[in-house]
Amino acid sequence: MQRTTEILPRHKDWVLGPRAAGSGHVADVMSRVTGVLENKALMQENQVSYKPIGVIHSEHVAAEQTPIQPVYAKGCHGRAEILPEFMEGLRDLKGFSHIYLIYHFHCAGAAKLTVKPFLQDVERGLFATRAPCRPNAIGLSVVRLVKIEGTTLHLEDVDILDGTPLLDIKPYTAKFDRIAATRNGWQDVVDAETARKRGARGYCPMSGVDQNAVR
Numbered sequence: 001m002q003r004t005t006e007i008l009p010r011h012k013d014w015v016l017g018p019r020a021a022g023s024g025h026v027a028d029v030m031s032r033v034t035g036v037l038e039n040k041a042l043m044q045e046n047q048v049s050y051k052p053i054g055v056i057h058s059e060h061v062a063a064e065q066t067p068i069q070p071v072y073a074k075g076c077h078g079r080a081e082i083l084p085e086f087m088e089g090l091r092d093l094k095g096f097s098h099i100y101l102i103y104h105f106h107c108a109g110a111a112k113l114t115v116k117p118f119l120q121d122v123e124r125g126l127f128a129t130r131a132p133c134r135p136n137a138i139g140l141s142v143v144r145l146v147k148i149e150g151t152t153l154h155l156e157d158v159d160i161l162d163g164t165p166l167l168d169i170k171p172y173t174a175k176f177d178r179i180a181a182t183r184n185g186w187q188d189v190v191d192a193e194t195a196r197k198r199g200a201r202g203y204c205p206m207s208g209v210d211q212n213a214v215r
Contacts, residue, residue: 052165052167053083053086053167053169054081054165054166055080055081055163055164055165055166056078056079056080056101056162056165057163058076058158058162059077059078059162060158060160060161061162067159073157073158074157076156076157076158077155077158078143078160078162079152079154080101080153080155080166080169082151082166084151087150087151089169093145093153093169094145094147096145096172096173097172098142098143098171098172099153099171099172100140100141100142100169100171100172101140101142101160101166101168102138102139102167102168102169102170103139103140103141103160103164103165103166103167104164105133105137105138105139106161106163108133108134110133111126111133111134111137112126113125113126114126115129115131115133117129117131138167139160143155143157143158143159144156
């Protein structure tokens with residue numbers, strides 16, 4: 001890859017325009033442009049990668065029919081299968097009633113910076129939503145931990161697509177995580193019934209199914 005100092009001189013007239021190229025502000029502007037390009041080059045060179053620690057299995061096999069949050073997935077059973085090399089890290093986890101699952105949105109589309117959230121037909125900034133089409137397709141869910149058998153975590157209230165790669169687990173702790181008073185932005189104007197219907201996305205709990213057979 002060419003260095004930015006090699007690229008910029010060839011294109012300074014294009015970047016600044018013919019009049020600006022001869023002005024006394026060239027050095028300052030060129031310095032700023034160089035900084036921007038060098039930052040972009042640095043970000044490209046320093047890529048971040050993660051290795052899954054396991055996989056999440058659930059009742060949800062179609063992304064468009066998967067509830068958008070655990071609160072709309074009540075009664076949905078699932079499990080997280082942890083790779084054997086990470087088994088020791090599960091020690092003491094059984095003492096927590098809820099856990100955070102951090103995972104990769106492996107079926108998300110291309111990243112967008114504005115989206116129509118599931119609860120509303122209004123364009124919103126991506127970072128003011130929990131839409132999956134993110135620059136870094138990382139998901140976060142707080143689920144109920146039912147029990148642990150070996151390297152298998154049995155879960156409830158799972159709003160995650162079957163086969164999702166699991167990146168990390170953290171315990172939910174009321175002492176740290178409970179916040180009594182908050183502002184909820186645009187979601188404060190979405191009434192509870194609308195949120196429930198749109199958030200569930202047609203999901204109904206399965207009945208008469210051997211949850212251990214859910215793949």
